[in-house]
Amino acid sequence: MSLPQKIETLRLATVFNKKTREYAIEKLKKDKSYLLKCLSEDVKEDVIFRNYNDYLTSVVLEEEGKRERIKPIKRQKVFSTKEFLKFYIHDLENTPDEFKIQKVGVFDTETTDIYGYIISYAVVIQDMQSMDTEEIYDFLNPKAKISEEAYEVHKIKQEDIEHKPTFAEKKDEFLQIFDNLDMVVGHNVLYDFGVLKRELERAEHFPNIIDIPIFDTMYYSADVVVLEKKKMPRLEECVAFFFGKQNANYHDALEDVKMTLKVFNRLLQEK
Incomplete structure (x- = not known):
């Protein structure tokens, strides 16, 4: 099921700074075992990821005990940009300063x-x-x-x-x-x-x-x-x-x- 352009555009926003995203991607290239475990728990037909790259980054930080994983969102909750904004703000506020957008x-x-x-x-x-x-x-x-x-x-x-x-x-x-x-x-x-x-x-x-x-x-x-x-x-x-x-x-x-x-x-x- 394809998503409306509005939702696809909202999904482009990140809470993590460039350095943190790059670090996470490099680590995942070496070991995806924890990511695969998380995906087996999170991937369902009725959810979407706010920003998939942010999800990947959060998995790495969670494994290191530095931040909780960014959870997927129930699909029916995000067709209002007002609701989607709340998820974004929540993720941003729960990201330590050293990792968040600067x-x-x-x-x-x-x-x-x-x-x-x-x-x-x-x-x-x-x-x-x-x-x-x-x-x-x-x-x-x-x-x-x-x-x-x-x-x-x-x-x-x-x-x-x-x-x-x-x-x-x-x-x-x-x-x-x-x-x-x-x-x-x-x-x-x-x-x-x-x-x-x-x-x-x-x-x-x-x-x-x-x-x-x-x-x-x-x-x-x-x-x-x-x-x-x-x-x-x-x-x-x-x-x-x-x-x-x-x-x-x-x-x-x-x-x-x-x-x-x-x-x-x-x-x-x-x-």
């Missing part, structure tokens, strides 16, 4: 058109323990025309970016940002990863997929943010629901990631 990067792009290339991007990196942040914001020359529809949204002119570096010129620096993160956060961030995939392909970088856990605030807010009409909430709707109407310049990449970070931190306080 660096998250909130990511957004502005593009030439809906199926186009990056003209600006922003990442705000948050330390999950100190809550300190670092901002990265830059423009790129897409070597492509900005559509009138896209300009009406972000107001970035062709002449503003014609002397900026291309994605290919910034690619290694760009990828290094992601390599230093435990998880990427974004509002409809799967769209931005689709843009990245096109850029990496155009730059002849393969595989053209960035393999990193994702926390999508649009999907995690879907059943938390109450709207007049049932739908996926826009970023400004999430912000207004949690904090009241804000004087924010939406569709500016840096402003959007700042607002998304506020929503992400607020979602982690849901009970």
